[in-house]
Amino acid sequence: MLNEIYEYIEQRRDDYLGWLTEFCKIPSVAAQNRGMKESVQYLGNLFESAFEQSPEVLDTGGYPVVFSHLKGDADTILSFYNHYDVQPEEPIELWKTPPFEPTIVDDKIYARGIADNKGNLIARMAAVHAIKEVAGRLPIDIKFIFEGEEEIGSINLGAFAEKNQGKIQSDGCVWEFGYRDADERLQVSLGVKGMLYVELFTKGAKTDLHSAQASIVESPVWRLVWALNLLKDKNEQVLIPGFYDDIAPLTEEDKQLIQHYRLEEDNLKKHLEIDAFVNGLTGDKLKNKHIFEPTCNICGIHGGYTGEGSKTVLPSEAFAKIDFRLVPGQSPQKILESLRSYLDDNGFDDIGIRVFGKEDAARTHPSEKIVEAAIETIESYTKQKPNTIPNTPGTGPMYELCQKFGIPSVSFGVGHFASYTHAPNENIRVEDFIDGIKMMAALVLKFGEKMQKVKESSHGDGTNE
Amino acid sequence: MLNEIYEYIEQRRDDYLGWLTEFCKIPSVAAQNRGMKESVQYLGNLFESAFEQSPEVLDTGGYPVVFSHLKGDADTILSFYNHYDVQPEEPIELWKTPPFEPTIVDDKIYARGIADNKGNLIARMAAVHAIKEVAGRLPIDIKFIFEGEEEIGSINLGAFAEKNQGKIQSDGCVWEFGYRDADERLQVSLGVKGMLYVELFTKGAKTDLHSAQASIVESPVWRLVWALNLLKDKNEQVLIPGFYDDIAPLTEEDKQLIQHYRLEEDNLKKHLEIDAFVNGLTGDKLKNKHIFEPTCNICGIHGGYTGEGSKTVLPSEAFAKIDFRLVPGQSPQKILESLRSYLDDNGFDDIGIRVFGKEDAARTHPSEKIVEAAIETIESYTKQKPNTIPNTPGTGPMYELCQKFGIPSVSFGVGHFASYTHAPNENIRVEDFIDGIKMMAALVLKFGEKMQKVKESSHGDGTNE
Incomplete structure (x- = not known):
């Protein structure tokens, strides 16, 4: 047949x-x-x-x-x-x-x-x-x-x-x-993987100002940079409290499957024109990170003058679009709440959060x-x-x-x-x-x-x- | 006459x-x-x-x-x-x-x-x-x-x-x-005031990638955020080594002039639609900061997708335009060199610097x-x-x-x-x-x-x- x-x-x-x-x-x-x-x-x-x-x-x-x-x-x-x-x-x-x-x-x-x-x-x-x-x-x-x-x-x-x-x-x-x-x-x-997609946004004065005013008027771009810096450190560790707590432990089957999974490192590096992967990882650690670990990625960031050359301006607003790729056990809703509290607790209750997507991993x-x-x-x-x-x-x-x-x-x-x-x-x-x-x-x-x-x-x- | x-x-x-x-x-x-x-x-x-x-x-x-x-x-x-x-x-x-x-x-x-x-x-x-x-x-x-x-x-x-x-x-x-x-x-x-105007820029993979790759491919936007965070803290203190060292001490005349200088705080706050000035400053401290202190301002920042809604992308590049307003004694050239060393010493030698302007204060x-x-x-x-x-x-x-x-x-x-x-x-x-x-x-x-x-x-x- x-x-x-x-x-x-x-x-x-x-x-x-x-x-x-x-x-x-x-x-x-x-x-x-x-x-x-x-x-x-x-x-x-x-x-x-x-x-x-x-x-x-x-x-x-x-x-x-x-x-x-x-x-x-x-x-x-x-x-x-x-x-x-x-x-x-x-x-x-x-x-x-x-x-x-x-x-x-x-x-x-x-x-x-x-x-x-x-x-x-x-x-x-x-x-x-x-x-x-x-x-x-x-x-x-x-x-x-x-x-x-x-x-x-x-x-x-x-x-x-x-x-x-x-x-x-x-x-x-x-x-x-x-x-x-x-x-x-x-x-x-x-x-x-699952996802939490948010936009963090901040506002300063009502309009962009001459940057001479930056001495006394708070900058929403700086507020955003400082807030973002709270989210992930240079070693790719996400710093939101409890972020990793609920991750389901790997099963024997997961571990076995990843053993057989091939990541063509050299091909990929060449294709992407990069010298190394994050944290210099290779082999099993790299594969594990790729498949089993969540991410916190900035999809886009914007504030102020972004054209050619220089313009001296104190921007009136700024935003960053962030996607967290989540793994089984992590709840997008819980992480969203944790993110809100974390920003508040660190004095960033002026940073707004718009939610664009919440999906559980499967x-x-x-x-x-x-x-x-x-x-x-x-x-x-x-x-x-x-x-x-x-x-x-x-x-x-x-x-x-x-x-x-x-x-x-x-x-x-x-x-x-x-x-x-x-x-x-x-x-x-x-x-x-x-x-x-x-x-x-x-x-x-x-x-x-x-x-x-x-x-x-x-x-x-x-x-x- | x-x-x-x-x-x-x-x-x-x-x-x-x-x-x-x-x-x-x-x-x-x-x-x-x-x-x-x-x-x-x-x-x-x-x-x-x-x-x-x-x-x-x-x-x-x-x-x-x-x-x-x-x-x-x-x-x-x-x-x-x-x-x-x-x-x-x-x-x-x-x-x-x-x-x-x-x-x-x-x-x-x-x-x-x-x-x-x-x-x-x-x-x-x-x-x-x-x-x-x-x-x-x-x-x-x-x-x-x-x-x-x-x-x-x-x-x-x-x-x-x-x-x-x-x-x-x-x-x-x-x-x-x-x-x-x-x-x-x-x-x-x-x-x-004087000025040092620079653009900090970073590159990642050769093109924007699907953000699923963020688990293993380094993000230029995160690199930029971390580097920027090194430059100024939440209390508006610039952290570049030596930044404040050469500032000329205020003369008696400077101090006297600022005494008579009026900054119409309430008018200005209303006009700009802000609740407070940086660090909650008022009065003499605010005037002094405005006139006598240097700034480190982000005129613009950009990376990745900045349109409506969500797009899941790992950006391939990012940049920030920064103006430092300098006061007498500070050398834009010396601060530029100090900025370069500071980034290098903190592992950010991948961050490029473009210089758009250098002017001494007078x-x-x-x-x-x-x-x-x-x-x-x-x-x-x-x-x-x-x-x-x-x-x-x-x-x-x-x-x-x-x-x-x-x-x-x-x-x-x-x-x-x-x-x-x-x-x-x-x-x-x-x-x-x-x-x-x-x-x-x-x-x-x-x-x-x-x-x-x-x-x-x-x-x-x-x-x-």
Whole structure:
């Protein structure tokens, strides 16, 4: 059966590539409210022609979730979480091809959003389509959950999931992203870091002043610098009281997975043009820090005159945007409260805090069937073990959509080491896309089989109904 | 004689206002290279019609100095330092009248550059013109030194002065600016603070990165924050080693002057919309800090994403622009070297320093004849003592142009408390302009008399040749 499906996918490769490139022509930049309705419309048409079934377009308060539940034989449900929104294409002058005119060069397709996340979204629809076309039906239920706000922090997805618990429930979820590492091994992620995103802001006098006034009028920029300095020391230690207290201890499985995780240090240093990693770390310590430790990063800082040359001004306001990447156990809400108290206790009650995002970290246990199915599928298809990590250093709404409701999840996909997500010249390789469709189809079958066995053994009656 | 001159000025008030408003129509923004040649041309024509003598247009390497030496009876020389360039008019949307269409509303004339510095420049030319017209000649030599780069840091004036020592030499200089305080008293300044203007900058990876990388890739923004934090503590104490060491002790005259200096604290707090001054200072401590203490101010800071909402990015670079306002004794060069060593010694040799300006502080002793002449002139004209301060909290090239060559200087002028220099709706009051012309004419006569007495007593022969 699987071989027939693979053959079918090969026959339809141009169609599936067409689904993808048409989709990538729509500039669905959520942050700029471009192409969002067109994307929903496009997906609606695609669902109808692929599955003869219109998706539900579910209100979230923001951009809708495109949702589809396709019935299968067994009462196992596999869900796919993807998103149809993309990052802004700026800085446009660094693109070698127009970002919304998908272009194939040297077997790579270049387009904004093709790696993050349209390539994966289409590969998964194509996989399910191929199974249905070849088998005439689906072995298990499939749910597609496509949101439109991932690139703006999935701001409405938590509330949506709460309200639509029944709809989103599944036995396993394939998360949105995935890449091949520099050594061509597929990366499999079992979780994500959480996040607290805040802006610290300060105000001084009502307007910018001649800087001669700096002798007697307090500077909001200095207030901000001093406040920031309280947050993290030169050794990368976050100084907010209790910040590390609730971090869940690593499990044996976590420690084992990280052992096998390869971080290509020299490649990465060369690629980033840096001499060393933070604190001069290498090897296990570096890997551990990357995967298991939280961060406190300044995404942006601004105050006063930032043009060419000199201007002598005492700025009237300043702000810094900070993202904390959190690990399991850490509560964004608790850290936010601790941050507020800490600033107050140090005399910085004049510093305001705006909250832009709060997400819990999530991790799926490697013994979950969806993880086993993914790893076995990849091993079987690629003839090598995937690079499995307990979580990526990145963030996503996995807790809100899955872990909170007991849904295990796993992430792998069609990107590669140099896919340049969020950057100019975003791309995927054509063959990775086709391979991705095939592996996803294989995963659907494999997961169905595994769940069937689980149910049989728990029913204890051995029937195959 | 003085009364005749005052009457003449009254008769010609519309002409002098015309000189000023025509001049203010030229958008002489040095930073943007607008209207600079037109200004030089305008001044050339004005000199010819007022004094039947073309000024010299002296090369500086940048915008030229317009220089004129008018011969008088006695061998005393009084010089006027002014500038014909103005600040950019941005933000233009906050202007109530077009910045380069001088407009009178409620006896105030609104125009960019009218308070800083065209009102003073024209008032001084008008004063000398009125004396010459009424007396038929000048009692002393007058030199006008009008530069075109004051608003961009007088970057070429120091070298110009070195090269033109003979030309610029005088027995006293009237410095460019001056304002009436909120209590209507004229402010007389005997000096300026110095300045070191630097930009600290840092680089991280070759491009901005997804902030998930912040776990292992060093952040230039954090490096900058930590480095800045080394420079000044929460109590406004500058921490660069030796920063305060060379400050010249205050003289008895300095201490006496500051006693009489009034800082309208409540007015100023209300105007700036602040609750308190730095460190909660009031009274003498506040005045002393404002006038006698150096500053370390962040004019601007930038790194990463500073737009609306959130973006998760690890910035690739960051910078901060810093101006140190210095007091007599402090050497900008020595402080620059100390700053470099201090950063290096604390492990911040990765922080680069760009230098945008170095100016020494300057102060004239209150016993100088030019100061006495100014204070007596103002007392006699306004019937109240001026608010005399040892130096303004601001900066100018007074050291380079005057103190270095032993030329005493004093500053007062036609602005008022709410002249909004460097800001939208810059203005002066019509009557302050007319008063300013009269006082400047009186000063010329008074200074001539005083210098004559000095020369007589030092010659010891009592002749009046």
